[in-house]
Structures are given as structure tokens and as C-alpha cells.
Amino acid sequence: MFENLSDRLERSFKILKGEGKITEINVAETLKDVRRALLDADVNYKVAKTFTDTVKKKALGQNVLTAVKPGQMMVKIVHDELASLMGGEAAELHLEQKPAIILMSGLQGSGKTTFSGKLANMLKTKQHRNPLLVACDVYRPAAIDQLKVVGSQIDVPVYTEPENKNVNEIALHAIQEAKAKGYDTVIIDTAGRLAVDEQMMDEIASLKETVKPDETLFVVDSMTGQDAVNTAKEFNDRLDFDGVVLTKLDGDTRGGAALSIRTVVTKPIKFIGTGEKMEAIDVFHPDRMADRILGMGDVVSLVERAQEQFDEEEARKLQKKIQKNKFDFNDFLNQIEQIKKMGNLKELASMIPGVGKAIKDIDIDDNAFNGIEAIIRSMTPQERTHPEVLNVSRRQRIAKGSGTSIQEVNRLIKQFDQTRKMMKMVTGSQMKSMMANMARMKGAMNQ
Template sequence: MFDNLSDKLDKAFHILKGHGKITEVNVADTLKEVRRALLDADVNFKIAKDFTSRVKDKAIGQDVLTTLQPGQLMVKLVKDELTELMGGDVAGVNLSGNPSVILMSGLQGSGKTTFSGKLANFLKTKKGKKPLLVACDIYRPAAINQLHVVGDQIGVEVYSEPENKNAVSIAENAIKHAKANGYNVVIVDTAGRLAVDEEMMTEIANVHKAIQPQETLFVVDSMTGQDAVNTAKAFNDRLNFDGVVLTKLDGDTRGGAAISIKSVVDKPIKFIGTGEKMEAIDVFYPARMAERILGMGDVVSLVERAQEQYDEEEARKLQKKIAKNEFGFDDFLTQIQQVKKMGNMKDLVGMIPGAGKALKDVEIEDDAFKHIEAIIHSMTPAERTKPALLDAKRKTRIAKGSGTDIQQVNQLLKQFDQMSKMMKMMQGAGGKNLMRMMGGMKGMRP
């Protein structure tokens, strides 16, 4: 996420760090490189120029030239300014209606239908809501089918009228259905449209007027860069939407849309999509994103994700097993599954301060644990419970069954033994926290 921008900003700050004496000239050189990095990330020229001007004014005003750590202070000023540029405070979604109606808008291919499902899943699992998805794409039958597939996947009902070619009446009927059946959130997925398509723009404006949604979200593919910002402005002129959703932020995006869009349309980014899974949705925190862009990590989000997967009862059972030296491979497999639920591995590593930079050239795949899982699944129940049973003959069988080699099996056993000992030592310090367990998993990829 924003790897190129992060690298270029890091190089810009090295201009200050590399000088024994700090002058207005090398401060200006640093900010010139910052501006260039923003432009390379597809940020609008005027926004980038104004950004660096504000940072320079604050830098001179705070005596950056005479401070003992000018490089660090400059990073802080850039972080604060980036936070403001992306919206400052976190913006929540308005769920005040009964039911609350959320209208999704955006270009074709921006990821509206998938994100509608992610949002429904988010509101259901994390907010305790009972959402209803509504298929209002009357032009593409595949879109209706896609939404039904998504709904089945997350256990949310989808309202559709395949024979009805009037998006307004479908949306109105869906809200009546929601009221009659106890749904408290209605998410209306509309057809993708071009801002220059007057007929399509009029249609979504009519839907908006008819259902009076509490929340209108504009979904934009972050990989389209500055074009996304320009499109957002055209949509906002017609719909006056309430917030922006950035999808595909896990891709090789330059980041221009995330940084520029708030200043252009004066509407907050509310959510981001960070992967293909239904759980890959995050509330957008400008300060946390600024820290990640500057390579500071995002420990708060990492801890929050860990806490979501933390089960106190399971942790208590696990603690007893560790105390009795009964921690086995089945328990280890459960911990791996919990870590995987937290998100894709590259995203998680990016949340650890300094780790993203240290591992920037290392490919971290989503299936990073696949060899470990294959080895464990090739063990018998008895072997998983009592690893001491694994002699040379059994190891050879497990290696063949898992498609690995004997060295990989031995490496896993050695690391598992080390981890078990470490967890035993942590018992006295109350080491039942998932985050501590993650520390023991570091590097466990045969």
C-alpha cells in the first residue's frame, strides 16, 4: 500500500538527515523532493504545491533549522499535514434512519457490488445490524446474480426484481420490504455509470431523490489515480454524496486518489477496501494512513484486528494446555487461522513500524502459511497431539504427504518446539495475548 510514495518520501527526508548543518536551502530541497514524490503518486499539482508551502511555513515557524533533530520534526510536520489533507478526523457512517438507507454510486468496474457485500458484512458482524442488500442494476443481469452470490456468502438477504426495469420502484419496494421484515439497514447497489452519461446520471439522481438515503457513498477504484478525483467531483455535483469509498488499495496504487480526493470534493473518505475477501474492509483513519505512508506502521489497527479475533474462553483453555505442556499442532493450527482472519499478510506486516521498509523487497504471499498447514494436515491426530512421536520414518511420510521435504518438516518442528518453550516462559507474565503469540510465529515459513 503506497510503497512507491513511501520510498520516495523516505529519500526526501534523507536530504536533511545527511547534513550536519541544516539550512533553509536543504529544507527547501527536501520539500521539493516531497512535492515531486506527491506528483509521482498522481496528486494534483496545485494540491502538492500548496501542501509543501504549508509545511515550509510551519517548519520555519517551529525553528526546524535550530532543532537537534530537524529530520524527525520535518517528518512530523509532513505527517500532520498529510492527515489534514486526507480529512483530519475519522468520519463515521450515518445509521440514524429506521431503516438506515445507504445508496452506493460510482463508475463501472469500481467495485461497488463487492463493496456493498463487504459493507453489509461489516455492519452485520461488527455493528450488530440486520442489513438488506438491494440489486438496482437493471442493465446487467450478471450484477444481480453477483450480488446474490455475495449475499449467500455472508448470510445476508438480497432483494431483487429481475423483470422490473425501473430502478426507482425497485429501491422503493425494497425499503417497504425492509420495514415489513425487520431490516434496519438497506444497502442499495446501483448500476455503474459514466459521469458524462446524462441519462444514467439522471436515473441515479432520481433514485436518490425518491429514497432520501441517510448516506450516499461514492465508490472509486484507487488505482485510477487523478482520474478518480475528477470523476468524484462530477458525481458530487449531481448527487452531493456524503462520503467516499476507496477500493483496491491493496493493489499497486500510487495513492493520489486517497491524498487528493478530500480537498477536491470536500467529502471524507469513510471506508477502504484492502483485498478480495468479504472481511477486507477498514474504516478510514487519516492519521493512521499518514503514518503508514511515512513508514511508521499502524500498531493501533494491528492491535484492533488482533482483538477482534481474540476469544477469551479459547485463550483460557489454551493457557491451561500450555501450563500442562499439552500445546499441540492442532492448537497451533487454530492460532494460524486467527492470524489469517486478521487480513492479508503484506498488509499486516505494513502495520508493524519499520517492518514494511525492512521487507519491501520480500514477497509476502497471502498463502504464507500454506507449507506449515500442509505439514500439519499430513500428521495423524496422535502426532499432532504429541509431537514427540515424530521419528525419522514418520517425518519422511509427512514430508511426502505434504509435498515438502524432510528439512522443512524438521525446521517446523524445531520452531514449534522453540515457540512452545517461549509460551511456557510467558505464562508467569500472563502471556495469553494473541499479539504475543504472533511474535512466536514470526518467520515460521518453511
């Protein structure tokens, strides 16, 4: 995500490295390079020029403290302006009706159907809402079936009327269904359409007028760059949507859409899609995205994801098992499952400051844990709970059953023993202190 832009900006800031103070000459040289980096990232020209002009004005107006190097000061100014450019702060959904109605819009292939499922899953798991998906794409072959598959993956019902081609009727019937069966959120998936197709644009404008949604979201593929911004403007002129969803931000995107769209359409980016899994959806935080663009990581988002999997009661039970040296392969497997639920492994690693750049050329497969899981699942219940019984013959049987080598089995058991010893060392007051810190962190996040 934004790797090319991050590298270019880092090179731009090196112009100021070693400089004693900020001057008009070195600022102009730095920002000339920054502007080129933004344009190469497919940022709108006017947006890029206004951005660098603002940064220049603020940089030359700064009384730089002797403790702050010019390069550091420039990074801080650029960071703040990047965050401001993308909206300043996260924009929430405003779901007030009963049921609340969310209308999805966008081009064909932008990922509306998949995102509808991701949003339903997020509202269900994180906000404990009871969503209903509605299939209003009556044109694309298999569109209804696709939404049904998505709904089954997240255990959310899908309202369909396969023979009906009137999207207004389908949506109204779905809302009646939601009221009758107690669904508090209705997410309407619509057909992809071009802004130049008057008939299709009239249809979604009519649908919006009919259902009067709490939120109309425009879903756009971020990999289309500046085209995404232009399309968003055309849709906004007709629909006056409430927010933007950027999908496929995990791809080889240059970032221009994320940096330009807020300025051009004056509507906030509300969500981003960061992968294919139903959990791969994030609320868009401009300040955190600025951190990522400038290679600072995103520790806050990493902690939030960890806390979604953090169960205080389970942690207490685990603490007791560690203290009694009873931590076993079942617990080990459970920890792996929790890590996997947090998302794409490379993305998680890139949230740690300094790590993103180090691993950018390294392929971290999401299946990295498969071999370990296969080995553990090939153990008998007794072997999982009593690793000490794992003699040579048992290890050979496990290797054969898991499709791995005896060396891989030995390596895992050795790593497990080292992990257990290390955990045993972190007990008593240390563990209590860690749990207290986690609790405080959780409270701070909630605030």
C-alpha cells in the same frame, strides 16, 4: 501501498539530514523535492502547491528544540499536514433511520458490488447489524448473480427483482421487505455510470430522492489516480454524496486520489478496500495513513485487527494448556487460522514500523501457511494431541499424505517443539501480565 511516494519523501528529507538548523534555503530545497514527489504520485497540482506552501510556513515559524533535528521536525510537520490534507480524523457512517439506507454510486468497474458485500460483512460482524443487500444494477449482465455470490459468501440475503427494470420500485420494495423481516440496514448496489451520461445520472439522482438514504457513498478505483478525483467532483456536483470509498489500495497505486480527493470534493474518505477478500475493508484513518506514507507503520490498526480475533476465554484455556505443557498441533492450527483472518500477510507485516521498507521487494504469498496446514491435517487426532508419538514411520506417512517432504515435516515438528518450550517459559505472572496488558489495550481502543 504508497511505496513510490514513501521512497521519494524519504529521499527528500535526507536533504535536511545533518543540517544544524532549518533555514529558508534548505527548507525550499526539501519542499521542492516533496512537491515533485506529490506530483509524481498524481496529486492535484493546486493541492500539492498549497500543501508545500503550508509546510514551508510552519517549518520556518518553528523554534526548533535543540533535542529535535531539523529532519525530524520536517517529518513531523509533513505528517501532520498529510493527515490534515486527508481529513484529519476518521469519518463515521451516520445510520439513523430504521432501516438505515446506504446507497452506492460510482463508475463501472470501480468495485461497487464487491465493496457492498465487504461493507455488509463489516456491519454484520463488527457492529452486529442485520443487513440486506439490494440488486439495483439492472443493466450489466450477471450483475444480480454477482451480488448473490457475494451475499452467499458472507451469509447476507440479497433482494432481487430480475424482471423489473425500475430501480426506484426495486429499492422501495426492498425497504418494505427489510421492515417486514427485521433487517436494520439496506445496502443498495447500483449500476456503474459515467458522469456525462445524463440519463444514467438522472436515474441515480432520482433513486436518491426516492429512498432518501442515510449515506450515499461514491466508490472509486484509487489506481485511476487524478481521474478518480475529477470523476468524484463530477458525481458530487450531481449527487452531493456523503463520503468516498477508495478501492484497490493494495495495488500499485501512486496515492494521488487519497491525497487529493478530500480537498477537491470536500467530502471525507470513509473506507478503503485493501484486497479481494470480504474482510479486506478498513475505516479510513488519515493520521494512520500519514504514518504509512512516511514509513512509520500502523501499529494501532495492527492491534485492532489482532483484537478482533482475540478471545479472552480462549486465551485463558490456552494459558492453562501451556502451563501443563499440553499445547498441541490443534492449538497451533487454531493460531494460524486467527492470523490468516487478520488479512493479507504482507500488509500486516508492513504495519510494523520499519518492516514495510524491508519487505517491499519480497513476495509474501497468502498461501504461505498452506504447507504447514496440509502437514497438520494429515496427522491423526492422536498425533495432533500427542506430538511425542511422531516417529519416523509416522512422519513418512504424513509427508506422503500432505504432498510434502520428510524434511519439511521434520522442520515443522522441530519449530513446534521450540515454540512449545518458549511458551512454557512465558507462564504464571508473565502470562497474566500479558493478558492484563491486552485487556487494557482493548479498553483504550474502545475509548
